Amino acid sequence: MNTIIEFKNVTKVYKSGDSFLKAVDNVNFKINRGELVVILGPSGAGKSTLLNLLGGLDSVTSGEIIVNGSHIESFDDYQLTNYRARNVGFVFQFFNLIPNLTALENIELMKDVVDFDIDGLKILESVGLKNHANQFPSQLSGGEQQRVSIARAIAKKPTILLCDEPTGSLDSKTGVLILNLLQEMSTDYNTTVILITHNSILSKAADKTIKIKNGKVEEVTVNLMPKKFTELNY
Amino acid sequence: MLKRKMLRDIKDYKVQFISIFLMAFIGSLVFTGMYVDTASFETSMDNYYDETNLADGWIYSDYLVDEFLYQVKALGATNQMERQLVLDSKAKLDNNPNIILHFIENNTISKFYLIEGKELDINDSEGVWLDKSFADARNLKIGDEISFESNGVEIQKEIRGLGYSPEYVYNIPLSTVQNYSSMGFAYMSYKAFPSDNIPYNVLNVKFSGTSETFSQLLDYRLHGYYTAFLERSHQPSVSAVAESISQENSISSIFPIIFMIISMAMLLTTMKRIISHQRTQIGILKANGIKNYKIILHYMLFGFLLVIFGSLLGAVIGPILFHIISNPSRTFYYKFPYWNFVGLMESSLIIPIMGAISLLVSYYSIKNIVIEPASNIIKPKAPKTSKLSYVEKLKVWEKLSFNFRWNYRIIKRNKSRSMMTIIGIIGCTILLISGLGLYEEINESKDWYFNDVTHFDSKLAIEDNISLSQVKSIAQKTDGEPIMESSIDILTSKTELATLLVLNDNDLITVTDSNHDKLDVNDEVFLSRKMADMLDVDVGDTIDFRIVGSDKIIKVRIDKIHSSPFYQGLVMSPNKLEQLGLNYTPTSIVTSQHITESVDGIDDIIYLDNLITGWNQMEELSMLVIITLICFAVILSLIILYNLNLLSFTELENDIVTLKVLGFESAYLVKLLATQSFLFIIIGFIVGIPLSYYVLSMIMPAFGRNIYLVPSISPTNLVVSFIIIISVSIIMNLYFSRKIRNLDMVDLLKGLER
Numbered sequence: 001m002n003t004i005i006e007f008k009n010v011t012k013v014y015k016s017g018d019s020f021l022k023a024v025d026n027v028n029f030k031i032n033r034g035e036l037v038v039i040l041g042p043s044g045a046g047k048s049t050l051l052n053l054l055g056g057l058d059s060v061t062s063g064e065i066i067v068n069g070s071h072i073e074s075f076d077d078y079q080l081t082n083y084r085a086r087n088v089g090f091v092f093q094f095f096n097l098i099p100n101l102t103a104l105e106n107i108e109l110m111k112d113v114v115d116f117d118i119d120g121l122k123i124l125e126s127v128g129l130k131n132h133a134n135q136f137p138s139q140l141s142g143g144e145q146q147r148v149s150i151a152r153a154i155a156k157k158p159t160i161l162l163c164d165e166p167t168g169s170l171d172s173k174t175g176v177l178i179l180n181l182l183q184e185m186s187t188d189y190n191t192t193v194i195l196i197t198h199n200s201i202l203s204k205a206a207d208k209t210i211k212i213k214n215g216k217v218e219e220v221t222v223n224l225m226p227k228k229f230t231e232l233n234y
Numbered sequence: 235m236l237k238r239k240m241l242r243d244i245k246d247y248k249v250q251f252i253s254i255f256l257m258a259f260i261g262s263l264v265f266t267g268m269y270v271d272t273a274s275f276e277t278s279m280d281n282y283y284d285e286t287n288l289a290d291g292w293i294y295s296d297y298l299v300d301e302f303l304y305q306v307k308a309l310g311a312t313n314q315m316e317r318q319l320v321l322d323s324k325a326k327l328d329n330n331p332n333i334i335l336h337f338i339e340n341n342t343i344s345k346f347y348l349i350e351g352k353e354l355d356i357n358d359s360e361g362v363w364l365d366k367s368f369a370d371a372r373n374l375k376i377g378d379e380i381s382f383e384s385n386g387v388e389i390q391k392e393i394r395g396l397g398y399s400p401e402y403v404y405n406i407p408l409s410t411v412q413n414y415s416s417m418g419f420a421y422m423s424y425k426a427f428p429s430d431n432i433p434y435n436v437l438n439v440k441f442s443g444t445s446e447t448f449s450q451l452l453d454y455r456l457h458g459y460y461t462a463f464l465e466r467s468h469q470p471s472v473s474a475v476a477e478s479i480s481q482e483n484s485i486s487s488i489f490p491i492i493f494m495i496i497s498m499a500m501l502l503t504t505m506k507r508i509i510s511h512q513r514t515q516i517g518i519l520k521a522n523g524i525k526n527y528k529i530i531l532h533y534m535l536f537g538f539l540l541v542i543f544g545s546l547l548g549a550v551i552g553p554i555l556f557h558i559i560s561n562p563s564r565t566f567y568y569k570f571p572y573w574n575f576v577g578l579m580e581s582s583l584i585i586p587i588m589g590a591i592s593l594l595v596s597y598y599s600i601k602n603i604v605i606e607p608a609s610n611i612i613k614p615k616a617p618k619t620s621k622l623s624y625v626e627k628l629k630v631w632e633k634l635s636f637n638f639r640w641n642y643r644i645i646k647r648n649k650s651r652s653m654m655t656i657i658g659i660i661g662c663t664i665l666l667i668s669g670l671g672l673y674e675e676i677n678e679s680k681d682w683y684f685n686d687v688t689h690f691d692s693k694l695a696i697e698d699n700i701s702l703s704q705v706k707s708i709a710q711k712t713d714g715e716p717i718m719e720s721s722i723d724i725l726t727s728k729t730e731l732a733t734l735l736v737l738n739d740n741d742l743i744t745v746t747d748s749n750h751d752k753l754d755v756n757d758e759v760f761l762s763r764k765m766a767d768m769l770d771v772d773v774g775d776t777i778d779f780r781i782v783g784s785d786k787i788i789k790v791r792i793d794k795i796h797s798s799p800f801y802q803g804l805v806m807s808p809n810k811l812e813q814l815g816l817n818y819t820p821t822s823i824v825t826s827q828h829i830t831e832s833v834d835g836i837d838d839i840i841y842l843d844n845l846i847t848g849w850n851q852m853e854e855l856s857m858l859v860i861i862t863l864i865c866f867a868v869i870l871s872l873i874i875l876y877n878l879n880l881l882s883f884t885e886l887e888n889d890i891v892t893l894k895v896l897g898f899e900s901a902y903l904v905k906l907l908a909t910q911s912f913l914f915i916i917i918g919f920i921v922g923i924p925l926s927y928y929v930l931s932m933i934m935p936a937f938g939r940n941i942y943l944v945p946s947i948s949p950t951n952l953v954v955s956f957i958i959i960i961s962v963s964i965i966m967n968l969y970f971s972r973k974i975r976n977l978d979m980v981d982l983l984k985g986l987e988r
Contacts, residue, residue, distance in 0.1 A: 057895060057979040077975070078899075085897025096892040100643035102622070105636075112636050113897045134622055156897075 004159060004192050005031040005054065010063035010073075012049050012215075023049040025215040026063070031208065033159070034190040036183055036226070038203045041212035047196045048164060050212065054194070055088050055162050056080040068159060085113040089153030089161045089191075091182070093168040095145040097137040103148045104133040110155045118155045127151045127181060143174030150181055154191070161185055161193045179205070179229035205229045240532060244540075247508055253877040254504055254537050255544040258588055260870050261497030262548025264863070266581040267556035268486035271859075273577035274557075275564070276479050279403070282570045286345040287314075288400040288466065289438035291445055293452065295460035298434040302459060309451045311441040316343045317434035319427065323384035325418075327372060332417040332838075333365075333382055335389070336399075337427045343438040344401050346421040347571055351376040351395030359425035361394035367405075367569055368418025369396045382420070387428055398569050404474035405569070446729060453785040468721065468731050468782055474852075475568060477938045481856045484936040485672070488929060489665070489863050493870065496661030498588065500874050502595045503654040505537045507881050509599040516603050517611030526604045533600040534593050541592040545585045553578065559862050563855045641910045644886070652914065655882070658874045659918025659959065660925060665867035666955040667926035667947055672933060673860050674951055675943040676853055679799035684846055686750040687799065690714075690742040690824035693845075695838040705820045708835055714825030715740040718811070718818060721782040722803060726769050731939070732762075732803030734781065736811050742824045745805050748797040748944065757813070758793035760805040764942040766795050767935065768802075779804065781816070788814050799942050800849075853941075872962050879911060879966045883973065895979050904971035911963055919956060923947065 012024040023046045031037050041047045052058040053065060060073045072083055090096075097106050107120040124130050127147040137145050146166060153161055163182060167175030179195075183205060186193040195202065203209035205227050211219040244251050282288075295302065298317050306312050319337040324330040338346075341354045346363050348354065354363050362380060374380065374393060381390040402419050424432050441448045445465035452463055466472055512533070519529050553575060561573070603611055623646065625631060631639070645652045694712065696705060705716050718736035723729050737743055739755045747753055748763065761771065771777055773792055780787045796805060808818040829839055883890075890903050927947055934943035 052980045055895070081894075081897060081899050083897075084895065088897075090895055096888075096895075098640070098889050098892065100640060100647055100889075105639065109636055109893075110896070112902070152896075 002033055003030045004033040004068055006064075006066040007050075007054075008064040008066070010050075010053065010065060011061050012046075012053060012058070013061040022215050024053065024060075027212075027215075027217050029210055029217055029220055031192060031194070033192055034186060035207040036186040036193045036205070037195065037208045037210060038206035039194060039196045039210045039212060040198065040200055040203055041218075042198060045212040046215040047198075047212050049215075051162050051164055051194065051196050054160070055090060056083045085156070087159050089156055089158035091146070091149050091153050091161065091163040091166045093165040095137070095142075095149045095169070097145055097148055097152070099137050102134050102136055103129060103140065103144075103151075106137070106148055107152050107155045110152060114156050116157075120155070123151045123155050124148070126154075141174075142170050143177060146170060146174075146178050147181065150178065150185075154185055154189070157189075159192060161191050163193065163195045165196055165198075167197075176229055176232075183229055201232055202229070204232055240536065243512070243536070249880055250504055250508055250877065251537070251540055253873050253880075254501055255540045256873050257497040257501045257504075257870070257877075258541045258544030259548040260866060260873070261494045261501075262545035262584050262588065263552035263555065264493040264548075264866050265490040265552070265584050266549040266578075267552030268482075268490045268859070269581040270553035270575060270577045271556040271560060272479070272482045272486045273580075274553075274573060274575050275482065277576040278570060278572060278574045279475055279479070281574055282347070282403075282572070283400050283472075286347050286400040287343050287440065288472070289344045290441050290466050291439050291448060292464040292469070293437040293439060293460050294435060294462040294464070295437065295456075296433070296435060297459050298437050302456065303437070305455050305459075306437065306439065306452070309441075309448070309455055311443045311448050311451060312439055313442060314343060314440035316340050316438045317424075318436045318438060319424070319432055319434050320436050321384045323382040323389075326381040326383060326388070329416065331368070331372075331415060333368070334417075334419045335382060335384060336419065336421045337424050337432060337434075338421060339424050339434070341421075343440060344399065346395075346397055346399055348395050348397040349571060350397070351393070354395060354421060354423075356423045357425060358394065358423055360392055361422070362391035362426070363395040363397060363421040364393050365402065365405075365414075365418035365420065366396040366398060367414035369393070371415035380420075389426070389428060391422065391426060398571055400471075400570075401469065402471055403568050403570050404471045404478075449785075457785060462782065462784065464782065468723075473731065473939075477940060478568070478852075478855060480936065481938045481941075482859065484933050484938075485856065485859055485863070487936075488933050489669070492661060492665055492929070493866070494584070496658060496665070496870065496874065498591060499654065499661070500658050500877060501537070501541065501588075501592065503651070503658075504877055504881065505592060505595050506599045507651070507885075508536065509533055509596065509603070511884070513603055513611055516600070517608055520604065520608040520611060529604055530597065530600050534596040536596055537592050538589055538596065542585060542589045545588045549578075549582045549585055553581075556859075556862070560855055560858055563858055567851060567855065637906055637909050640906060641913060644910060645913075648885075651882070651885075655878045655914045656918045656921070658878055659915055660922040662867065662871035662874060662959060663919050663922025663955060664926045664929055665870065666864065666958055667922065667951055668929040668933065669860055669864040669867055670951045670955055671926065671930045671945075671947055672937075672943070673857065673864065674948055675930075675934065675946065676857065676860075676941070679941055679943060680846070680849055680853075682746070682750055682799040683849070684842065686746055687744050688742075688824075688842060688845070689744065690826055691842050692825050692827060692829040693840040693842075694823040694825070694829060694833060694836045695840065696820055696822055697835050697837045700835045702818070702820070704835055705823065708833060709823050709825075712823060712825045712829055712833065713827055714823040715742050716820035716823050717743060718808070718820045719822065722779045723782055724765065724769060724803070725778040725780065725787065726771070730765065730768060731782070732765055732779070733801040734779075734803055735801070735805045736808055736818060736820075737805070738807055742826060745796050746798070750797075753794065753796055755805065755807050757807055757810045759790050759810060760794045760796040761792045762798040762802040762805075762942065763795050764798070764935070765802040766792070786816075788816065790814060797942065797944075800940055802940060802942065856937075868958055868962075871959060872965075875911075875959070875962045876966050876969075878914075879907075879963075879970055882910065883907065883970050887977070890974060891977055891979055894974070894977060900971065900975045903974050904967065907970055907974070908967045911967060912960075915959055915963055919959060923952070 007027050007029050010024055010027045014021045014023055039047050053060055056072055064071055065073045075083060104120045107123055108118055111118050121130060121133060124133055127150055129144060129147055132140060132144060167178055182193050185191045206223055207226055209221045210217060306315055317339040321335045323333050323335050325333045340356055346354050349366050376393055378393045379390060380393055381388055399419060449463050516529060709716050720734045722732050722734045724732050745753045745755055745760060773795055776789055776791045778787050778789055811818050893903055927945060931945040934945050937943050
């Protein structure tokens with residue numbers, strides 16, 4: 001298995017007035033291509049900061065982040081935009097769909113940032129929403145909106161799919177369906193899926209679990225026999 | 235605690251609140267400033283005329299003997315009268331300035347208004363009370379001796395006092411140097427006249443009823459015993475002041491209202507949107523048990539205090555600012571002793587009105603939110619559901635760019651916000667186009683008059699009592715054309731003061747049509763377009779007129795309508811005038827030569843340059859006011875467009891940050907916002923053009939009696955106005971592009987709630 005992501009001594013310090021907050025403190029880990037990784041930790045542990053750094057939304061204070069051989073910590077704004085456009089798919093807790101665009105248009109929107117054609121309907125079909133193509137987000141349920149969000153993320157064929165509490169706003173039944181969909185992305189399309197959650201049960205379905213506490217990596221566990229999300233007891 | 239929240243909210247929304255403050259400030263400033271300035275000018279003049287007891291009319295006669303006075307008094311309407319001898323003279327000073335001497339019987343009508351020195355003493359035979367402007371220009375002081383020469387008689391007096399006269403409020407010299415050193419007036423007691431037998435030639439009268447009735451009574455009783463009767467509104471100074479007030483009134487009756495409407499509309503949108511933006515906070519307050527009335531009160535006070543403070547400051551600064559801007563020009567051209575600030579209370583009503591509207595809008599905005607259950611408001615408002623429109627179902631829709639589709643949807647979903655934005659742009663467009671249009675048209679009239687109508691270099695004013703053959707001889711010598719200019723009353727259902735121009739077809743003064751093309755003057759009667767519109771007459775109609783002061787009424791058929799940028803009235807040939815039974819008595823000779831030497835039989839020489847300077851001076855006050863308005867229109871446009879862009883940006887910030895996270899480049903996102911902004915500008919500007927034309931066509935006909943402004947919008951005006959608006963928009967977009975580039979994606983994503 002080849003490494004696609006590597007964090008080397010990554011530290012992120014936030015300054016607030018005269019005080020400093022070390023949100024990520026000398027973090028080191030590696031993630032292989034096609035893995036489904038769960039980043040686990042309590043609230044305020046630094047999980048989202050890690051995701052933001054990896055997604056190119058924020059910059060490191062020190063350390064290196066190597067994605068597919070590129071040092072993204074040294075990227076300028078333009079390179080980071082390109083990196084997000086070509087390599088990263090985001091799935092947010094609150095879906096972040098563009099309310100003025102239909103489900104299909106939210107997906108086809110990605111045509112403007114990639115250099116290949118996107119068959120929006122086919123992607124919508126893959127998430128089971130072909131019949132909702134012309135509906136606006138406000139006409140969809142939470143689970144449906146999150147599926148559109150995933151469809152939008154995978155439309156770019158990203159190498160990494162970053163999911164920040166993707167089931168946080170959903171009921172448990174819908175949540176399982178969404179997690180299952182993400183797992184399929186990892187297994188069927190060899191996409192690296194990184195899932196942020198505070199629900200430790202989900203680690204049973206992950207290839208790797210990175211436990212974060214107080215900004216530090218507490219433990220990295222590799223699961224050689226990951227279960228399916230549908231098999232877990234929530 | 236809510237007070238603290240309000241202060242913090244104001245801090246958080248500081249830009250929006252500053253714009254609310256500025257819009258209230260500018261709206262109130264322009265409204266009160268123009269209202270007070272115009273009302274104060276009018277009232278100051280009225281008070282001055284009242285205080286100096288300005289005559290209601292002037293009877294010119296060489297028979298002002300006791301019997302004549304008895305007959306005038308016997309008219310029944312006469313309240314007061316006083317004789318004067320008015321003489322032209324030359325002061326024995328450098329360049330022999332022209333001074334009009336008034337030997338007065340008493341100082342009770344059209345009284346000399348003393349500024350410095352001794353009060354006018356009717357028993358003082360050695361003193362003279364001199365025009366202060368002339369004295370200042372000539373550096374003459376109280377106690378100086380001054381000599382005048384009139385009809386070969388020299389009169390030497392000591393200056394006892396300096397001051398103004400209500401008959402010379404506007405008395406601008408045109409003939410020589412453009413300052414007050416070349417002409418003026420002087421008042422003296424009848425006892426100062428060198429002879430015991432003073433030949434009074436003017437009777438100042440105060441009467442009851444209309445001047446029309448008085449004129450008829452006078453004609454009935456004293457026909458043939460007087461040469462002319464001049465009513466107050468026809469007196470040159472009174473008429474010039476009235477013209478200026480009329481021009482100011484026409485500007486101030488429209489522009490401040492447009493300013494107010496736009497300011498209020500934008501202020502309301504901003505207030506409404508700030509409150510909507512606070513929806514979840516309102517829910518939290520409500521969920522925590524804070525009573526509805528307290529929440530309503532809290533939000534009602536949000537903008538109210540700033541609106542009151544802004545409009546109050548505008549109402550304080552406006553009258554002072556407009557006075558500071560217009561006063562130097564006004565006091566140079568109009569000589570009157572004091573300035574009464576009036577209209578402060580009436581115009582200040584705008585403060586409670588703006589405050590009340592602000593309260594009402596806040597009340598309805600907050601009330602609609604507060605009445606919902608707390609559980610609803612505590613969550614962000616669900617996005618509006620909408621169905622695909624016909625356009626969106628078309629095949630071509632899918633081929634349209636994302637930019638177009640996104641902006642179409644934004645507009646579709648935010649119809650009222652889009653509408654208010656467009657209304658704001660329409661308002662700015664109207665202010666700019668009509669302000670520039672007025673400025674341009676006044677200049678256009680000037681070019682028309684001095685390029686297409688007048689082609690002479692010198693205008694030679696003919697002395698009185700010169701025979702027609704002598705006039706022809708001078709005209710031949712100077713290679714000029716005699717013309718006759720006279721004031722006339724056109725009598726329809728109302729009497730209009732107009733100008734009669736009598737001339738042969740020539741190349742020195744051209745009678746023009748509306749395209750500025752030459753019309754041949756044959757034996758036809760022309761009426762100017764503005765006068766025709768004012769009187770509601772047209773070709774083929776018959777009108778009555780009389781030369782001012784004469785009682786002979788002439789009936790005349792209008793053969794053609796001409797267009798005159800300046801001086802409105804009738805034009806005809808000498809032949810036609812004589813056919814109508816009037817004497818052709820040329821008043822001046824126009825020539826293309828530059829006459830510098832004195833010519834026998836010529837009183838004065840006026841050069842074209844002097845006329846142009848005089849025209850510029852006369853319009854300077856209006857131009858200053860218009861330029862001020864244009865400047866405020868640009869400032870208001872800047873605030874409005876900034877505010878609208880900011881509100882739009884704030885509302886779309888979440889979408890923009892999502893797109894940025896998804897990998898869209900900042901430049902692309904800037905383009906998205908700019909497209910919307912430019913689209914609104916294009917729509918607002920296009921809709922604003924006909925409305926601007928409508929505003930211009932409301933202002934221009936009322937813009938004074940003499941000047942003829944044709945409502946039109948030139949391509950230059952359109953281009954300049956569009957450049958101003960688009961430049962403001964580009965500046966705003968550059969500012970927002972920086973904001974987009976600097977958007978903190980992490981912070982914003984944390985705060986995203988849908």
